[in-house]
Amino acid sequence: MEMHQNITFRDSLIHGTGGFATRDIAAGSQVVEYVGRKIGKQESLRQCELENPYIFTLDDEFDLDGNVDWNPARLLNHSCAPNCEAQEEAGRIWIVALRDxxxxxxxxxxxNYDLTDYREHPCRCGAANCVGYILAEEFFPELQERG
Ligand SMILES: C[S@@+](CC[C@H](N)C(=O)[O-])C[C@H]1O[C@@H](n2cnc3c(N)ncnc32)[C@H](O)[C@@H]1O
Ligand SMILES: [Zn+2]
Known part of the structure; x- marks a missing residue:
């Protein structure tokens, strides 16, 4: 059975394909699980060198390679003013609604990318507060200082 009735996937103005809510979703709801292959840091580094954009940090030991067709959450785009966030719960990653x-x-x-090579990841989220690059919010002030 299709487990993602609250999301549909279609062309996005941000980039390529994106995920869209098919119904109203309440703040705090688990929208979709971010699933994938559980991999060690060494394999993760290898995947990052191969520019696999679907690597997700799980903990100090393991990452998740979401580059599998059974992970629909891989199609969600980044935004500087997101309506969801990724949260870890009992070793699983969920995409959770930040607001209604x-x-x-x-x-x-x-x-949540860091400042390493941030210029290689321009952001086209279209948010009023878009900082121009795909970057974790904690680095926004540093980027703004850099001009
Ligand atoms: C995990 S995929 C997301 C799904 C993607 N839209 C697709 O059609 O495959 C991640 C890639 O989408 C693009 N992307 C996601 N959010 C973006 C954004 N805010 N601005 C520009 N590109 C974005 C980048 O190329 C990024 O490497
Ligand atoms: Zn942005």
Missing amino acids: IRAGEELTFNY
Whole structure:
């Protein structure tokens, strides 16, 4: 059975394909699980060198390679003003609504990239506060200082 009735996937103005809410979603709801292959840091590094954009940090020992067709959450785009965030719960990653979301809105989360090579990841999220690069919110002030 299709387990993602609250999301549909179609062309996004941000990039390529994105995930969109098919119905209103309440703040705090688990929208979709971010699933994938559980991999060690060495394999994770290898995947990052191969520019696999679907690597997700799980903990100090393991990462998740979400580059599998059974992970629909891989299609969610990044935004500087996201309506969802990734949360870890009991060793699983969930995409959780940060606020009430209306049917039809694109579902986004912050990819939480660090400042390494940030210029290689321009952001086209379209948010009023877009900082221009795909970057974790904690680095926004540093980027703004750099001008
Ligand atoms: C995990 S995929 C997301 C799904 C993607 N839209 C697709 O069609 O495959 C991640 C890639 O999507 C693109 N992307 C996601 N959010 C973006 C954003 N806010 N601005 C520009 N590109 C974005 C980047 O190329 C990134 O490497
Ligand atoms: Zn942005």
